[in-house]
Amino acid sequence: MNAFLRSLTTTQQIGALFLVVFGVLSLFTLWGFVRSLRGAPDDDADAASERKAQARRLRALLQTSWAMATVFWVGWVLGDTAATVLFALVAFFALREFITLSPTRRGDHRSLVLAFFLVLPLQFVLVGTRHFDLFTVFIPVYVFLALPVVSALANDPQRFLERSAKLQWGIMVCVYGMSHVPALLLLDFPGQEPGRGAFLVFYLVLAVQTCMVVQHLLGRRFPHKPVAPQVSQSFQWASWLAGVAVGGLVGGLLSFITPFKPGQALGMALLACVAGSLGHLVMKALKRDRGITSWGMQGRSVTGAGGLLDRVDALCFAAPVFFHSVRWYFGL
Amino acid sequence: MLAKLMGFFLLGLVRVLTGSQARWYGCPPKAEQRIYFANHQSHADLVMIWAALPEELRSITRPIAARDYWTKSPFRQWITTAVFNAIYVERQAAPPPTAPAGPAADTVGAPPGGPDPAPETPTPSPEALRAALPDTDPLAPLVRALESGDSIIIFPEGTRGHGDDPQPFKSGLFRLAQMFPHVVLVPAWINNVQRVIPKGEVVPVPILCSVTFGAPLQLEPGEERRPFLDRARRAVMALREV
Numbered sequence: 001m002n003a004f005l006r007s008l009t010t011t012q013q014i015g016a017l018f019l020v021v022f023g024v025l026s027l028f029t030l031w032g033f034v035r036s037l038r039g040a041p042d043d044d045a046d047a048a049s050e051r052k053a054q055a056r057r058l059r060a061l062l063q064t065s066w067a068m069a070t071v072f073w074v075g076w077v078l079g080d081t082a083a084t085v086l087f088a089l090v091a092f093f094a095l096r097e098f099i100t101l102s103p104t105r106r107g108d109h110r111s112l113v114l115a116f117f118l119v120l121p122l123q124f125v126l127v128g129t130r131h132f133d134l135f136t137v138f139i140p141v142y143v144f145l146a147l148p149v150v151s152a153l154a155n156d157p158q159r160f161l162e163r164s165a166k167l168q169w170g171i172m173v174c175v176y177g178m179s180h181v182p183a184l185l186l187l188d189f190p191g192q193e194p195g196r197g198a199f200l201v202f203y204l205v206l207a208v209q210t211c212m213v214v215q216h217l218l219g220r221r222f223p224h225k226p227v228a229p230q231v232s233q234s235f236q237w238a239s240w241l242a243g244v245a246v247g248g249l250v251g252g253l254l255s256f257i258t259p260f261k262p263g264q265a266l267g268m269a270l271l272a273c274v275a276g277s278l279g280h281l282v283m284k285a286l287k288r289d290r291g292i293t294s295w296g297m298q299g300r301s302v303t304g305a306g307g308l309l310d311r312v313d314a315l316c317f318a319a320p321v322f323f324h325s326v327r328w329y330f331g332l
Numbered sequence: 333m334l335a336k337l338m339g340f341f342l343l344g345l346v347r348v349l350t351g352s353q354a355r356w357y358g359c360p361p362k363a364e365q366r367i368y369f370a371n372h373q374s375h376a377d378l379v380m381i382w383a384a385l386p387e388e389l390r391s392i393t394r395p396i397a398a399r400d401y402w403t404k405s406p407f408r409q410w411i412t413t414a415v416f417n418a419i420y421v422e423r424q425a426a427p428p429p430t431a432p433a434g435p436a437a438d439t440v441g442a443p444p445g446g447p448d449p450a451p452e453t454p455t456p457s458p459e460a461l462r463a464a465l466p467d468t469d470p471l472a473p474l475v476r477a478l479e480s481g482d483s484i485i486i487f488p489e490g491t492r493g494h495g496d497d498p499q500p501f502k503s504g505l506f507r508l509a510q511m512f513p514h515v516v517l518v519p520a521w522i523n524n525v526q527r528v529i530p531k532g533e534v535v536p537v538p539i540l541c542s543v544t545f546g547a548p549l550q551l552e553p554g555e556e557r558r559p560f561l562d563r564a565r566r567a568v569m570a571l572r573e574v
Contacts, residue, residue, distance in 0.1 A: 092538070096351075100540040106530045112537040 014198050017257070018073050025069060029062055068311075076198055081128060084182040088124040094309045094316070095120065095174035101290050102166040107156030111147045111167055119143050120175050127183045135183070136324070139176045144168055173283070174309070177316030180323040187323075187332060189259040199257040200326075203265075204272055206254065208318045211247025211273035212280065215239050231285045240277060247273035264329075271325055272318040279317020283309070335414035342415065346383040350528055350541040354384035357574050358547025359518060361386050365483055366516045368393070368545070369505055371498040371568055372487035373526035375401065376536070380525050381485055382416055384543040391417075394477055395485040398423050419473045419484065461511045471504055478512050488564065492531065498568060501561040509551040509560070519546040519564065521571035544571040 008016065036055060075083035099112060119139065126135035148164045184204065185197035218239035226233050251269020255262040326332070346352045354361070370381060378395045385393055397418035403409045412418040456464070462479070465472055477484055486508075488501035509517060524541040549567055551560055 096538040096540060099537070100524070104527065109530055109533050109537060113535045116538055117535070 010196055013257075014076060017199070017202060018069075018076070021069050022073075025062070025065055029066075032059065032062060072201075080182075080185055080197075083185055084124055084128040087178055087182045088120065090308070090312060091120060091124070091175050091178035092116070094178065094312055095170055097307075097309045098170040098174055099167075101292065102170065104163060104166070105156055105158065107154030108151055108163055108167065110154060111150045114147065114150060115143075115167060115171055115175075119147075119171060123175055123179045124182070127179050127186070130186055132183065132327075135179065139171060143171065147171075169286075173279075173313065173316050177320055178312065180319035181315065183323055184319070184326075187326065189330065189332070196259070200259075203251060203254050203258050203269070204318065204322055205315065207247045207251035207269040208272055208276040208314050210250045211243045211277055212314050213243075214246040215243025215277060218242050228281075228285075231288055232281060235281050235284070243277060244270060244273040247277075259330075268322060268325065268329075272322040275321040276314035276318035280314045282317070283313040335410075338411065339415045342379065342411075343383055346379055349536055349538045350380065350383075350525070352380060352383040353540070353542040354386070355542055355544045355574070357544055357571065359516075359545060361389055361545075363388060363392060364516055365478070365481060365512075365514070366393070366518050366548075367478075367483065367505070367508060367512075368485045368518045368520050369488050369501075369564065369568065370485065370520040370522050370543070372489045372492050373522070374492060374529055374531070376525050376529050377487065377522050378416065378418070378485075380522055380541060381520065381543050389483070392481075393483040393485060394419050396421055396474065396487065419477050421473060422470050458511050458513055461507075465511075471507060474504075474508060475511060478508070478515060483515075488561070498565060501565050503557055503561065505564055506551070506557045506560050513551065517549040517551075517564070519549060519567040519571060520544065521546070521568055523572070544574055546571045546574075 032055075071086060075086040095116065104112065123135060123138060126138055147167060148160075151160065151164060151167075181201060181204075184200045187197055187200065189196070216234065219234045219236060222239065224236040224238050226236050228235060248266050248270035251272070252262050252266030254269075255265030258265050258268075260268060343352075368381065370377065378397060382390060382393075382395055395416055395418050397412045397416070397420055399420040399422055401408075402412045402418065403420065412420070462475060465475060474484055474486070486505065488505040489499045490502040490504075491499065493499050505517075508515075521544045522541065523544065524539055527537070527539045528541060529536040546567055549564055
């Protein structure tokens with residue numbers, strides 16, 4: 001089996017990977033469909049509505065997974081440029097959600113225009129053209145020093161520090177973090193055929209998402225005292241450790257699709273999981289500060305936000321840490 | 333053809349920038365004759381509410397556009413007539429020769445002036461009111477549109493507001509309600525648009541917006557002008573919290 005897989009070209013291997021992912025999704029969808037067909041026992045209304053809510057959550061989860069898998073697949077089929085554009089769009093919509101829920105004043109308008117229409121595209125162009133050295137400092141150095149100037153020129157000192165911080169933090173998470181995912185696609189390891197970056201992205205996403213899901217499920221199943229109840233009712237050390245461990249383990253098992261040895265793969269996955277899960281916690285604190293529980297919840301009542309940021313925030317924190325650790329460790 | 337393409341393009345643009353979400357709370361989107369009345373904070377309100385309506389309603393619903401702003405350039409004029417199918421209104425009522433009401437305020441939607449609906453007792457029939465309307469009245473184009481069976485979108489504040497709360501409503505809504513008692517009055521709250529493109533800016537910023545449509549209102553028999561307008565304003569403001 002392994003020998004057969006190795007005999008395939010990189011393209012064929014990635015194709016096989018997508019076949020597996022879509023196959024698993026199809027199985028789950030089929031299972032959900034069959035479950036929905038099964039007649040419900042006529043017990044009380046409470047259980048019925050609970051079941052309905054559960055089915056709805058499952059459907060939403062499946063829809064998101066299908067959408068994400070399809071998007072990844074389309075991005076891969078169309079090549080690196082298309083994939084970079086795709087992630088730029090994700091960053092755009094995530095930043096749109098972030099800014100919607102962070103009150104800005106009129107004086108911020110020009111800075112916002114710059115953030116959306118100059119900084120964001122430029123960052124992704126830098127990634128797409130592999131200016132790795134510039135793209136790592138472009139936002140933290142140049143943009144962070146330039147944007148406040150634009151805001152200051154608008155002649156509005158009220159809550160200036162707070163407004164600048166909001167904008168910078170939004171750019172940091174949504175643009176800077178997200179731009180490191182396509183950067184992984186373009187990373188070339190010595191002694192490896194190019195174009196294997198897709199595996200690296202898959203590896204990162206799978207490890208981090210596994211960590212998040214395991215942490216969530218365990219937190220539900222075995223509730224402990226939350227560490228920071230004001231910020232998150234579900235974050236607790238035990239389930240966090242378990243989540244990170246499982247995520248790291250999955251990463252370690254996937255070492256055969258990465259340029260890493262199993263030990264290295266385990267370490268990198270652990271690092272990414274720690275960054276991702278703690279980043280999720282930070283974003284929760286931000287949401288609490290805004291008085292909402294999820295970027296999407298608010299959407300239903302006021303803004304129409306789809307909650308995209310909720311899905312990608314862990315990735316936004318994990319990707320830069322992972323990317324720079326890899327570059328540093330392997331001297332790329 | 334070109335107008336249709338432009339319509340698609342604008343719709344896409346508005347969706348990418350604002351999400352243009354419509355939330356129907358008090359009533360379903362239904363093809364009956366309606367007057368939508370909404371808060372007004374930006375010229376983009378017009379585009380926003382147009383984009384939020386479903387396709388089928390968009391074709392039978394005509395927004396109000398201020399003639400001086402929307403006919404300033406040939407492009408603006410083309411876009412309002414060909415794409416939005418808008419009704420132009422003068423911001424200024426044909427002023428009585430003596431008092432032009434101050435500097436031409438930034439007025440849109442239900443125009444400010446016009447003679448108050450004549451002696452309020454005894455209430456004349458809707459038909460009589462319509463017949464009595466002079467052609468120079470700023471409401472005349474709206475009345476013609478309603479008579480031909482279209483729905484319309486108006487901004488009864490008259491001018492774009494600055495603060496959080498909408499300004500007191502102008503009487504246009506009341507007079508239309510008197511003249512067309514069978515037309516359903518639907519309040520709407522447009523959220524966030526002023527952040528997308530504040531007064532005086534050119535480039536819009538992507539920020540999620542929504543339009544919330546509320547439960548229809550009716551002019552009660554014998555209801556006075558001011559109480560009705562205040563009630564309508566409160567109905568619009570209540571949608572902010574839904």
